[in-house]
Amino acid sequence: MQGDIVQAAKFIGAGLSMIGALGGGIGIGLSVHGALGGMARNPDTYGNLLTNMILGIAFSEAIAIYCLVIAFLMLFVL
């Protein structure tokens, strides 16, 4: 029963949702940027910095995954 306009809006909505994923990309870059600067400044902290860099990457990646989930929901479930 869904008309063409609803089908069209799904594609636009999914596309808009993925714009939010750009924050995840920038956030991951900032985490790695801080970690690599720190590793060069003080190589003794390499292990700690690596652990927390992975933590930061995981949380920023999660933001991008949220956007991906919403886009997939719109395209395939609803």
Place this chain on the structure above:
Amino acid sequence: MQGDIVQAAKFIGAGLSMIGALGGGIGIGLSVHGALGGMARNPDTYGNLLTNMILGIAFSEAIAIYCLVIAFLMLFVL
């Protein structure tokens, strides 16, 4: 009773809402960036920096969750 145009607007609205999640991703990256730089500069403050990094991640993540909540509300509740 809802027309097609309302259904269509839900998809576009949910997609727009997820754009706001990008701020969470950038904020998490900034928190981790500051913490890792500080850990390398002064490893004695590792514990304090880690605690406050997690605090910053939690608050930034909350912003992204707000956007996700609004998107889910539009898609599944309203």
Place this chain on the structure above:
Amino acid sequence: MQGDIVQAAKFIGAGLSMIGALGGGIGIGLSVHGALGGMARNPDTYGNLLTNMILGIAFSEAIAIYCLVIAFLMLFVL
């Protein structure tokens, strides 16, 4: 009595409103970034930095809450 187009505009408006929440996420990250850098550089100021970091987080979070309130108002009250 509301027409479909008004109902549709509510969803789009609420989605647009949540885009503003991205500033809150970035602002929180900047506050934490500055505070953690300062804590590592001069650990004696830990208490003062923590107090003002929390203050900065609270004000940035308030911006995101404003956006959330407007979105909820559009979706549920008006």
